[in-house]
Amino acid sequence: MAQQDTTLYHLRTVEVFGKPAEVFASGSRVTTLDSTFLRTYTAGSIADALQSRTPVFLKTNGPSGIAIPAFRGTSPTHTAVLWNGLNISQPALGQNDMSLLPLNSIGSIAVQHGAAGATYGSGAIGGAILLNSPTQLEPGFGADVLQEVGSFGRYFSSASARYSGRKVSVGLGGYYLAAENDFSFRDYGRIGGPTRQQDQAQVAQHGFTQDVSWQLSDNTRLALHGWYTHADREVPPSLGAANTNAEQVDRNLRLMTELNHSSNWGETSVKAAVFNDYLLFTDNNNHSTTDINTYQVQAEQTYTYARRWSLRGGLNLQHFEADVQGYGRQVKEDRASAFLLFRYDPSKRLDLSLNLRQAFVKGYNPAPAPTLGANWLMLQHDQHQLNLKGNVSGSYRVTTLNERFWQPGGNPDIKPEQGWSYETGLRHRYTLGTLQLESELYVYRMLVDNWIQWMPVTSSYWSPRNLQKVRSQGIELSSRASTTLGDWQLAATGAYTYTASEQVKAYEGNQELNSQLAHVPLHKAQLGADLTFRTWTLLGNLTHTGLRYTDNSNASSLPGYTLLSLALHKKITLGQYQFIASVRSDNVTDRAYTVLENMPMPPRSLAVGLRFVIP
Amino acid sequence: MKKITRFRSYLLSAAFAFGAVVFTSCSDDTNNGPAGEYARNGVLISNEGAMTYSNASVSFYSHDSKSVENESFKKVNAPLVLGDVLQHMAQQGDRLYLVMNNSGKVVVTNANTLKAESEIAGLEAPRYFAALNDDKGYVTEWLGYDPATYAYSNGRVAVVDLKTNTVTKTITVGVKPEQLLIAAGKLYVTNSGGNTVTVINTATDAIETSITVNDGPNSLALDRNNTLWVSSSGIEVWDVDEDDNWFVSEEKSTPGSLAKINTTSNSVMSTLTFSQNAPAPGKLTPNLNGDKLYYVFNNKVWVQDVNATTLATKPLIDRGTYVAYGFNGLGIEPASGTIYAGKATDYASNGWVVRYNPQSGAAVDSFRVGIAPNGFLFR
Numbered sequence: 001m002a003q004q005d006t007t008l009y010h011l012r013t014v015e016v017f018g019k020p021a022e023v024f025a026s027g028s029r030v031t032t033l034d035s036t037f038l039r040t041y042t043a044g045s046i047a048d049a050l051q052s053r054t055p056v057f058l059k060t061n062g063p064s065g066i067a068i069p070a071f072r073g074t075s076p077t078h079t080a081v082l083w084n085g086l087n088i089s090q091p092a093l094g095q096n097d098m099s100l101l102p103l104n105s106i107g108s109i110a111v112q113h114g115a116a117g118a119t120y121g122s123g124a125i126g127g128a129i130l131l132n133s134p135t136q137l138e139p140g141f142g143a144d145v146l147q148e149v150g151s152f153g154r155y156f157s158s159a160s161a162r163y164s165g166r167k168v169s170v171g172l173g174g175y176y177l178a179a180e181n182d183f184s185f186r187d188y189g190r191i192g193g194p195t196r197q198q199d200q201a202q203v204a205q206h207g208f209t210q211d212v213s214w215q216l217s218d219n220t221r222l223a224l225h226g227w228y229t230h231a232d233r234e235v236p237p238s239l240g241a242a243n244t245n246a247e248q249v250d251r252n253l254r255l256m257t258e259l260n261h262s263s264n265w266g267e268t269s270v271k272a273a274v275f276n277d278y279l280l281f282t283d284n285n286n287h288s289t290t291d292i293n294t295y296q297v298q299a300e301q302t303y304t305y306a307r308r309w310s311l312r313g314g315l316n317l318q319h320f321e322a323d324v325q326g327y328g329r330q331v332k333e334d335r336a337s338a339f340l341l342f343r344y345d346p347s348k349r350l351d352l353s354l355n356l357r358q359a360f361v362k363g364y365n366p367a368p369a370p371t372l373g374a375n376w377l378m379l380q381h382d383q384h385q386l387n388l389k390g391n392v393s394g395s396y397r398v399t400t401l402n403e404r405f406w407q408p409g410g411n412p413d414i415k416p417e418q419g420w421s422y423e424t425g426l427r428h429r430y431t432l433g434t435l436q437l438e439s440e441l442y443v444y445r446m447l448v449d450n451w452i453q454w455m456p457v458t459s460s461y462w463s464p465r466n467l468q469k470v471r472s473q474g475i476e477l478s479s480r481a482s483t484t485l486g487d488w489q490l491a492a493t494g495a496y497t498y499t500a501s502e503q504v505k506a507y508e509g510n511q512e513l514n515s516q517l518a519h520v521p522l523h524k525a526q527l528g529a530d531l532t533f534r535t536w537t538l539l540g541n542l543t544h545t546g547l548r549y550t551d552n553s554n555a556s557s558l559p560g561y562t563l564l565s566l567a568l569h570k571k572i573t574l575g576q577y578q579f580i581a582s583v584r585s586d587n588v589t590d591r592a593y594t595v596l597e598n599m600p601m602p603p604r605s606l607a608v609g610l611r612f613v614i615p
Numbered sequence: 616m617k618k619i620t621r622f623r624s625y626l627l628s629a630a631f632a633f634g635a636v637v638f639t640s641c642s643d644d645t646n647n648g649p650a651g652e653y654a655r656n657g658v659l660i661s662n663e664g665a666m667t668y669s670n671a672s673v674s675f676y677s678h679d680s681k682s683v684e685n686e687s688f689k690k691v692n693a694p695l696v697l698g699d700v701l702q703h704m705a706q707q708g709d710r711l712y713l714v715m716n717n718s719g720k721v722v723v724t725n726a727n728t729l730k731a732e733s734e735i736a737g738l739e740a741p742r743y744f745a746a747l748n749d750d751k752g753y754v755t756e757w758l759g760y761d762p763a764t765y766a767y768s769n770g771r772v773a774v775v776d777l778k779t780n781t782v783t784k785t786i787t788v789g790v791k792p793e794q795l796l797i798a799a800g801k802l803y804v805t806n807s808g809g810n811t812v813t814v815i816n817t818a819t820d821a822i823e824t825s826i827t828v829n830d831g832p833n834s835l836a837l838d839r840n841n842t843l844w845v846s847s848s849g850i851e852v853w854d855v856d857e858d859d860n861w862f863v864s865e866e867k868s869t870p871g872s873l874a875k876i877n878t879t880s881n882s883v884m885s886t887l888t889f890s891q892n893a894p895a896p897g898k899l900t901p902n903l904n905g906d907k908l909y910y911v912f913n914n915k916v917w918v919q920d921v922n923a924t925t926l927a928t929k930p931l932i933d934r935g936t937y938v939a940y941g942f943n944g945l946g947i948e949p950a951s952g953t954i955y956a957g958k959a960t961d962y963a964s965n966g967w968v969v970r971y972n973p974q975s976g977a978a979v980d981s982f983r984v985g986i987a988p989n990g991f992l993f994r
Contacts, residue, residue, distance in 0.1 A: 188694045189669065189718065191734050238669040241699035242719045285762050455961040462962075512964055550670065551986065552964040555685060598669040598696055 023310065024341040026353035027373030027391035029113040029425060029442055029476070036491075036530060038103050040537060040569055043148045043156050043584075043609055046109065046131070047098035052541040052565065054111050055476055055497040055524060056127070058098065062599040063181045063201040064233040065099045066248070071113060072446060073472035073501030073520045074126030075453070077397065078417075080116075081129045084225055085269075086256060086298060087121050090277040091320045091333065092290050094123060094400035100229040100252065104144065104158050105173045105209040107134030113476065114444055115421035117369030117395030118355035121316065121337055125395040125419045125448060126472075133211045133225045134171055139164045143614040148582075150607030153180030171211040179203040185600040186592075189240030198236060198600075200243055205231040220261045227254040235283075238598035246283035252276070256296075266303035272296070291323040292401075312341040320401070327405040335398065336360040349377035361398050367418050369394040387427040389442075395419040399464075403452060409463040419448040425476075439479040446472045451503075453552075469505035470517065474498045489532040496525045503552070515554040519596070521546040523560070535571040540564070550597045561593035580611040651727025653687065655679060658948070658955065659711075659992040661704035662985025665962040666717055671701035672985035673713070673729065676968070683982045685965075688713075691729045698722060704990050707746035707777065711992075714741050714754065721754060723780055733780045738773060745795045745802070747817050752777050753802055755792035756785075767791050767808055774820050784820055788813040794834045796843070798878050803843060805832035812845055814881050824881055829872040829888070833897050838921040839905030842884070843876040846910060848895030868893040871912070873919065873926070887919075887926045898942070902973075903949040911942040916954065916976070931976035932956070941969075946991030953979070957988030 022030045033053055041049060047067035050056045058067040059076055068076035076095040081088050089096055112120070112128040120128045141163050148156040160173035181201035186193045207229035214222045228251075235246035256273035275294040282288070300314030318335040339357040346352065355371040373391035380386075397417040404410050425442035451470040454462045475498045482491035501520045503512055516522060523546030531538045546560040567584040583606070590604040653659060657677040664671030673688040684690070688697045698715035705712045711726040712735075721735040721744060739756050746752040752775040759768025770792040774784040789806025792813070796803045801823070802815040812826045812835070831848030838844060852867035872888040873896060889896065894913035901908050908919040914937055915930035932954065934941060943966070944957025952973035958981075959966040966988045969981040 186694075189696045189698060191695070191722075191731060193695060238667060238699060240669040240696040240715070240718050241667055242717050285760055287762055453963075455963045465961075518963065550668075553983070555965045555983075555985075556670065 024119055024343050024353050024355055026351045026375045027389040031111050033109040042104040042146060045099045045102050049103055055495055060595050062236050063602050064203055064235055066097050067099045068095045069098055071127030073499040078126035080120040080124035082120055083131045084133055086271055086273050086296055089123050092292055092322060092324055092401045100231055102175050104160055106131055108132045114423050115393040115395035115419055118357040118371040122398045125397055146611040148607050148609030151605035152183045167215045169213045173209045175207055177205040183602045200234045200236040202234045223258045225256050244283040249280040251278040269300050271298045289325045293321045295319040309344040314339050322401050328407055331401055331405055351375050364416055366396045369396055383431050385429040390424040393421045403464040409461045411464050414464050415450040415466050417448055417450050417452055421446040434484040437481045442476040467503045468507045471504045472501040474500060487534050491530040493528040512552045516549055518550055518552050519548050521548045537569040539567040558594055561591055564588040578613040582609040653729050654727035657994050660984050660988050661701045661990040663701050663987035663989045665986055666700050669696050669699045670986060671697050674984040685985055687729055692731045695731055703743045705744045706992055708749045712744045714744050716740060735775055735780045737782055743794050745797050747797055750777055753795055755795055757791050772804055796835045798837050803835055805835055807831055807833045826881055828874045834899045836899040836901045836908055841878055843878050844899055844908055845874045846896040846899050847872050851893055863893045865892040871896045898945040900945050900947050902947050902952055909947055911945055932971050943987055944989040948993050955991050959987035962987055
């Protein structure tokens, strides 16, 4: 039992300061996705969860489901994605597709809103998504099998198994997804707008995850995490555009090993990783491959003194080898960064964090990224708690390889981006018996210099350009209430975001100043409800995405849309085993909508599933 | 330095993707004019839009209200989508023909109301349209793009029955056929991927002959003497410098030219060759009398007196360092001679129409239109 006690002890040292993602993020907004939601919604992808439960805006190129996240009016390249603490953003595109992994392969998802370059490195300008592999604390064997069948030829299967012993724990997971996406839509690209079946949105995906953890000694743990995903997706043409049979194949292999050791000097963590990201895009006129190997090492040391302060120092090294057809040659790049994160709790009611990161990239001189944050428990009265938070952070993004090397269009003179983010917020908590009410209000302002935007400079190719200064500012409001009433467990969430993202200074010309950037909705609102009655669970999500402009001159726009999704689960217990039957419907109101211009999205869909759980 | 030519045709095609200049005299019935929102005293503007986004549009500028209306096609026909890449807009009788390059079709609307009526489907990468009369029209099409070599095979001219809006015959011509023009019963087709102008008899729709000109013929115009002028781009060669930056090598490129063709003998009378190597002349546009031809060369607008034996030495419109696609479209208003330029800022935001004084070449005023304006129809 000694190991377990040690593990628990180590966990406790971290818990002093709250959840791991929040330790060095005083005063900034970090939300952890509700684990009940993740466990019930296992057939969905990470993108689905972010879409329905966070203010993150997911840009999707249509029904094939490629979904890239954007925070607070920034673009998808301004989102850092970390997997077990390592930045996994692919260096060619600088963005990550959130539809590649289903929720069953992920232990937890946390979302960092706003800049956090000091903590997460390049790209964390708008925010960061923190994915963690499942950790197994309960000993024994467990397994889970799920089969779902849905509208438009959708089949989803997943299976996972885990074993946790005294020293070793092993987890394995796999999934398979096939979807025809052959839904009907009105083709307004043709005279008369005939009803047509989508025939260019077929999807085939599969993936595996593997997590092994080995307690070498009382103080030392070794873990291996692996992730392989393969996606073959057709990309539908816009209404009215010729079908060029566009197809995208993504293959991502991510392997990492992590060694954790605790001593009198604190916690030592060394991570080493190898990633391979392969992308093949083909259509009638193109055959383009991107094949990138990333080697990454990160070492960090965390020292925690009592419950007063904690200091973490670390070093991150990255080496990229990019074989990209579009570059015409192999490109190699090394990046390094050093960081120092400091958390200080001068009193029980106040915590502060001061973080600093300096990146080193050949040919660039990234500015240091500091963070200063404070979280003050301003009021504690009866059942009420009110926190005041504030945070100032710097962030940066090293230009992607495509931005520099792609031919034609790559811009060797492109400058890296640099941002400052200021935010303040209030967090209110109210507890009365089983009733819990938690509300948050944040206002932020973000200034990004040399914001990079790809623009079609000629009719045949795009090129990245630096906008001199972009200002994004907005309000985020969210509330969550939960209670237990007899056999009922009720939870409701509501959120609203207002995002004004504008170019405020331009290198040349002035015609696009002070206009909302394309594809950034001013308003986004969500309502969610989780109702459980004995063995029944009902999940409901209502999301409203407001009007988005499709161009930087704000001359054309796409109307807002409201989507409702519902899922009903019934748990059947057979001895120690469980069956969970589910019925799920997306776009319940059968709304005709588009996320991007002239790209019709699926109408109402229905899916039924059966899940077998060995706990 | 190694010579890289595989991008050449790609970049040439990029350069040639612009330039839809349509000139029609259709205003001799002002007293008893046709009825319709867009039959008014004004200008229709075609906006190319960004490729694959299907956001091409039509704008209308009214001389009476001195105001511009954008998204006119959408306003009349929503939720119908015009299509992807409006390459060329031309009028024949009461019909407007909108060549949608990446939609593989020509959208046919009423010219006075813009109400969509029909479409000519089954085309591959259509470029330009010309009508012989209300019964017959021609569309140039690029064919056989090979992504490995960036090269095209021979293109074709589709013969269209304008009563049924169906393709009745196709005629194989040279590589990348661009602008076409009908003069004295003959159809002249510029084969921009080669060095010929194909001549087709419009009575038989058979090829009569082919006229050899300088490399890259891309636009043509008929002057008052019935002489056919053809602009040729020459060959643009790209090179790579020590820092791996691409640039146009003036040294290795060949000069563009204007050729004068006798439409009776179908032979080249003379060729006026530019002294500078790389820039490509294009968008030849005559004025109402046909005594002056306007064209774009080196991001400036030049005028050619049709009786002059040499090229102009100074441009009429010179904006100095100017946006790359400041003259994405060129039009001459018949009555006033005012020069209309379609200025594309980029392909993500709306462009402008800038009007210039025909004598001084000075910018008069401007108004904002759709993405990448490339052609004008004066009502």
